[in-house]
Amino acid sequence: MNRKLKKLLGRLAFYLFLAVIVVYTVFPFYWAIISSLKSGSDLFKVEFWPSHPAWDNYFAVFREQPFGRNILNSIFVAVSTVVLSLALAVAAAYALGRIQFRGRTVLLILVLGVSMFPQIAVLSGMFELIRSLGLYNNLLSLTLSYMIFTLPFTVWVLTTFMRELPKELEEAAIVDGAKPYTIVTKVFMPLMGPALATTGLLAFIAAWNEFLFALTFTLSSEQRTVPVAIALISGASSYELPWGNIMAASVIVTVPLIVLVLIFQRRIVSGLTAGAVKG
Amino acid sequence: MTTTGAVAAKEVVAPLPEKASRLTRERVRSAWLFMTPMLVVLALVAGWPLARTIWFGLTDANLSDLEAAKFIGFVNYYYLLQDPDWWNAVWNTVVFAAVSVTTETVLGMAIALALNAHFGGRGLLRAAVLIPWAIPTVVSAQMWGWMFHDVFGVINAVLKMMGVIDKGIAWTASPSTALLAVIIVDVWKTTPFMALLLLAGLQMLPQECYESARVDGVHPVRVFFKITLPLLKPALMVAIIFRVLDALRIFDLIYVMSGNNKDTMSMSVYARQQLVDFQDVGYGSAAATMLFLIIALFTIGYLTLARVGRED
Numbered sequence: 129m130n131r132k133l134k135k136l137l138g139r140l141a142f143y144l145f146l147a148v149i150v151v152y153t154v155f156p157f158y159w160a161i162i163s164s165l166k167s168g169s170d171l172f173k174v175e176f177w178p179s180h181p182a183w184d185n186y187f188a189v190f191r192e193q194p195f196g197r198n199i200l201n202s203i204f205v206a207v208s209t210v211v212l213s214l215a216l217a218v219a220a221a222y223a224l225g226r227i228q229f230r231g232r233t234v235l236l237i238l239v240l241g242v243s244m245f246p247q248i249a250v251l252s253g254m255f256e257l258i259r260s261l262g263l264y265n266n267l268l269s270l271t272l273s274y275m276i277f278t279l280p281f282t283v284w285v286l287t288t289f290m291r292e293l294p295k296e297l298e299e300a301a302i303v304d305g306a307k308p309y310t311i312v313t314k315v316f317m318p319l320m321g322p323a324l325a326t327t328g329l330l331a332f333i334a335a336w337n338e339f340l341f342a343l344t345f346t347l348s349s350e351q352r353t354v355p356v357a358i359a360l361i362s363g364a365s366s367y368e369l370p371w372g373n374i375m376a377a378s379v380i381v382t383v384p385l386i387v388l389v390l391i392f393q394r395r396i397v398s399g400l401t402a403g404a405v406k407g
Numbered sequence: 408m409t410t411t412g413a414v415a416a417k418e419v420v421a422p423l424p425e426k427a428s429r430l431t432r433e434r435v436r437s438a439w440l441f442m443t444p445m446l447v448v449l450a451l452v453a454g455w456p457l458a459r460t461i462w463f464g465l466t467d468a469n470l471s472d473l474e475a476a477k478f479i480g481f482v483n484y485y486y487l488l489q490d491p492d493w494w495n496a497v498w499n500t501v502v503f504a505a506v507s508v509t510t511e512t513v514l515g516m517a518i519a520l521a522l523n524a525h526f527g528g529r530g531l532l533r534a535a536v537l538i539p540w541a542i543p544t545v546v547s548a549q550m551w552g553w554m555f556h557d558v559f560g561v562i563n564a565v566l567k568m569m570g571v572i573d574k575g576i577a578w579t580a581s582p583s584t585a586l587l588a589v590i591i592v593d594v595w596k597t598t599p600f601m602a603l604l605l606l607a608g609l610q611m612l613p614q615e616c617y618e619s620a621r622v623d624g625v626h627p628v629r630v631f632f633k634i635t636l637p638l639l640k641p642a643l644m645v646a647i648i649f650r651v652l653d654a655l656r657i658f659d660l661i662y663v664m665s666g667n668n669k670d671t672m673s674m675s676v677y678a679r680q681q682l683v684d685f686q687d688v689g690y691g692s693a694a695a696t697m698l699f700l701i702i703a704l705f706t707i708g709y710l711t712l713a714r715v716g717r718e719d
Contacts, residue, residue, distance in 0.1 A: 142521070154535050157538060157539075159550070171559070172558075174561055174565075216444050223438035224438075227434050227437075229439075244702060244706055245699070246702055248678045248679060249457060249460055251460070251695060252682055252688050253455060253456025257456055273452055276452045276453045279449055283445060339659035339662075340659060340675075340679070355544075355546075355659075358545050374553070375549075375550070378546040386541050389540070390537070393533065393534055396537070
């Protein structure tokens with residue numbers, strides 16, 4: 129009896145712990161959604177369920193700043209970053225993963241080393257580069273500068289993936305006299321769907337969330353990406369921040385990300401661990 | 408770019424040696440061809456800007472006219488090392504990194520162990536854990552900023568309801584709690600990453616040790632410290648270094664939550680304030696270079712220690 133009770137209590141404690149984890153991870157976002165649906169003075173009452181839900185804040189976000197434009201900017205930057213880094217990384221991963229040559233390990237370590245660069249350490253040099261290319265206050269400056277953090281992990285993850293594909297695939301193509309370009313596009317690319325989806329999604333999220341470069345290399349509110357726009361939403365004074373608008377904007381840009389992450393959660397976990405554990 | 412085929416020849420299985428070496432040479436040539444675009448872009452966006460930043464750190468460059476920069480030697484570093492604000496930023500960053508990474512590791516381990524157990528709705532819980540990771544840092548900062556609000560924040564309201572405090576705390580504004588508030592948000596945001604990395608490590612552990620431990624009736628806590636932890640050490644070391652490097656260069660969370668406030672200012676925030684707000688590119692670049700050096704030294708030291716540890 130006593131033992132049974134102990135086991136039951138242990139079980140109960142375990143589920144209690146699980147419940148605490150869920151509340152801890154989910155509550156802040158839940159609270160943002162609830163706050164975004166409160167208008168006027170409701171916002172300043174602590175209610176765990178909005179008594180008069182209203183969409184006012186959502187309309188206000190788009191009315192008071194070019195938020196639609198900011199979203200389009202973020203989509204453009206994130207998509208172009210993904211396309212460019214995958215194109216560069218697939219080619220490089222073929223060389224690094226399938227061909228033995230001297231200096232390969234050194235190159236891989238160098239690429240990994242770049243992922244440890246603090247962004248601030250390249251900020252002034254990057255600023256000068258972007259200005260001399262005429263890209264200041266242009267979204268292309270972000271696509272280009274984001275390569276510093278998307279390339280290292282796309283190259284690493286894709287190299288690991290390519291290395292593990294069976295040798296026979298390529299040998300048959302070589303015997304048939306296929307050139308490396310054909311081998312990459314016709315033999316490997318069809319097999320790389322899952323790896324490309326994972327790394328592409330991780331690169332998309334990284335580009336979507338980036339703040340320091342976006343804050344420094346854009347000037348006008350029409351060129352801002354979503355994180356900068358949300359960080360710079362301001363009211364009449366610093367004490368009167370329009371919290372309802374900020375929460376509405378936060379929910380708008382986060383919901384698609386959460387949906388993506390939940391759909392691809394298995395892939396993301398394996399992508400993150402492939403980058404970290406095998407690296 | 409000619410590389411001898413001696414090392415590479417092993418990989419190709421063509422029957423004739425001459426043909427094999429020709430093929431190998433061709434393959435090595437195409438390897439370099441395929442890598443060149445990636446290497447050029449990396450050199451352009453990483454190597455060159457880093458070199459320029461290091462150079463600017465030795466000049467009196469100003470943001471309004473970078474071309475007029477003159478070499479002044481180590482003067483920027485001389486002033487930097489005497490600036491109490493810089494040392495304050497170093498201290499804040501170190502405290503932030505140490506406290507948040509330690510907490511994340513312990514919490515992440517607890518969550519990973521829970522997720523590794525078998526129970527109904529495990530997939531749902533794993534999905535819930537991923538949510539903070541998916542939320543952009545700027546959004547997390549704003550969300551928590553609102554929850555931490557001194558008058559209308561839900562955290563103060565709940566604490567008052569529970570009778571812990573009777574007057575609202577100005578979490579992000581008061582010097583004694585500002586850094587703590589930032590750490591709380593960082594822990595919330597990055598514990599999932601830690602938990603999932605550790606979970607992946609846990610799932611790769613051999614099951615035999617656990618079976619025999621269970622047969623012998625070893626206490627679960629002892630099993631954790633004697634079997635799980637030593638086996639998990641490699642995964643744990645990798646996860647920790649990733650997180651420490653991230654924490655040492657922290658910028659967005661701190662900047663959005665408390666701007667250029669001295670109580671929370673990290674090294675990155677300090678450097679950017681000098682670079683952009685004060686337009687002092689020379690001095691700011693020196694600070695940025697210092698951060699780069701600190702991170703590089705830390706990485707090398709950590710890797711050396713890890714290697715020594717493995718050889719023992």
